[in-house]
Amino acid sequence: MNLMLHAPSQLEKVAFMALAAGVLGFALVTVTRKSAVGALMALVGAFCALAGLYATLSAHFLAVLQILVYAGAIMVLFIFAVMIMNRDEDNPIALRGLFLRATGVIATGYVFYRAAWIVVRERQTDVLSTASTLPIPDYGTVASVGRILFTDFLFPFEAISLLLLAAVVGGVLLSRPSRPSDGGGAI
Amino acid sequence: MPGYLYILVSLALFFIGTTGVLLRRNALFVLMSLELQLGAGSLALLTFARGLGDQKGHVVAFFLMALAAAEAAVGLAVVVSVYRTNKTIDLDGVNELRN
Numbered sequence: 001m002n003l004m005l006h007a008p009s010q011l012e013k014v015a016f017m018a019l020a021a022g023v024l025g026f027a028l029v030t031v032t033r034k035s036a037v038g039a040l041m042a043l044v045g046a047f048c049a050l051a052g053l054y055a056t057l058s059a060h061f062l063a064v065l066q067i068l069v070y071a072g073a074i075m076v077l078f079i080f081a082v083m084i085m086n087r088d089e090d091n092p093i094a095l096r097g098l099f100l101r102a103t104g105v106i107a108t109g110y111v112f113y114r115a116a117w118i119v120v121r122e123r124q125t126d127v128l129s130t131a132s133t134l135p136i137p138d139y140g141t142v143a144s145v146g147r148i149l150f151t152d153f154l155f156p157f158e159a160i161s162l163l164l165l166a167a168v169v170g171g172v173l174l175s176r177p178s179r180p181s182d183g184g185g186a187i
Numbered sequence: 188m189p190g191y192l193y194i195l196v197s198l199a200l201f202f203i204g205t206t207g208v209l210l211r212r213n214a215l216f217v218l219m220s221l222e223l224q225l226g227a228g229s230l231a232l233l234t235f236a237r238g239l240g241d242q243k244g245h246v247v248a249f250f251l252m253a254l255a256a257a258e259a260a261v262g263l264a265v266v267v268s269v270y271r272t273n274k275t276i277d278l279d280g281v282n283e284l285r286n
Contacts, residue, residue, distance in 0.1 A: 016188045020196045027200055027223050031207035036215055043219050050200075055241040057193065059233045065230050066229075069252050074222065074259045081215060081263045085270045104209045105191050116195055123191040127238035135240030145245045153246050160253045167257035174264035178272065 016056060022049030036082045039073065047071050059140040193234040201227035214266045214276040218259065225255045 026046035033039035047070040054063040122128055138144045149157055200223060207220025229248045236244025270276050273283075 012188060016192065020192075023196060024199055024203065027203045030219055030223065031203055031211070033214070036213070039216060039219060042260060043222065046223065047226065051228065053193065053196070054233055056188065057233050057237045059237070059245055062229070062233060062245055062252075065249065065252060066226075069256055070222070071228070074256060077259050077263050078215070078219070081267060083212070084267055085215075085276055090214070101209055105206055108202065108205050108209070112198050112205075116198050119191050119194045123189065126233060128191040128194065129189045129238070137238075140245060141240065145242055145249070148242055149249065151245050152243070156250060160250050164253055164257055167260045168252075171260040171264035174261065175267045 012056070015052070019049050019052040019056065020044050022046070023053060040078055040082065043078075044075055057140075058134060061140060061142045061145045190234045190238045194231060197227045197230040197234065200224075200230065212278050214269070214278055214281075217278065218262050218266065221262070222255060222259065225251060225258075 023046055025047060026042045029042035030039045030046060033042060047066060051063045051066040052070075054060075054066055119128065136144070192278045198224050204220045204222075204224035204227060207223065208217050211217055211220065232251070234246045236242060236248075266276055269281055273281055275281070
């Protein structure tokens with residue numbers, strides 16, 4: 001494999017920095033916001049910036065899907081859920097068991113610090129230093145990802161469609177109000 | 188851009204999501220943080236797919252997206268169901284299996 005890297009252009013650097021800052025900033029807003037609607041809007045921003053990052057990795061198909069599925073479909077589900085139970089939290093961060101939670105956060109922080117350290121140490125390896133030249137000309141397009149999807153991954157594709165059907169039926173069954181007459185569909 | 192920067196962004200995003208899952212008590216916010224974690228996973232998959240020059244990572248990220256949609260549908264249905272019975276989605280208040 002060619003280890004020679006093309007230096008990223010200035011525009012590429014600026015785009016990456018802006019998108020990465022957007023993803024992380026919007027994610028932080030999502031996690032810390034008190035009102036559910038504000039957090040949802042920040043989540044849409046985070047997913048759009050994430051789609052931009054996918055596009056800079058030349059995963060065009062996935063970038064479009066990300067916006068369609070996350071910022072479209074999943075957001076509508078969340079907005080409906082917020083409409084049903086529009087209640088802001090009194091105090092977003094729980095005080096009960098705060099010590100235990102803080103310990104958990106510090107432990108995960110340490111794990112991620114170690115992981116980041118390993119990634120930075122191994123940054124010269126082939127896999128972690130993305131070359132600017134594309135492996136194949138139509139890398140990440142609908143045509144070439146779709147060809148793999150419908151040849152090598154045909155069975156998982158059909159299985160995942162079955163899973164989605166099961167999820168839809170399960171969602172309807174779970175959120176249906178229970179009627180005492182028929183024993184109740186909801187638990 | 189070198190791929191390790193993307194992996195660092197993915198790690199940071201996953202950490203933010205984990206913090207949200209651990210610290211928030213509203214079930215809706217926990218589900219949103221879970222979506223952030225899934226997005227971080229997809230980003231890492233696509234980065235390694237690009238580094239290896241293999242498009243199978245794209246297919247797996249596609250499946251991950253379908254999985255996230257299924258998870259959101261069922262998770263939100265469960266939250267709505269819990270809200271109907273308990274009149275709260277505070278995760279500290281949902282403890283009828285405990286005693």
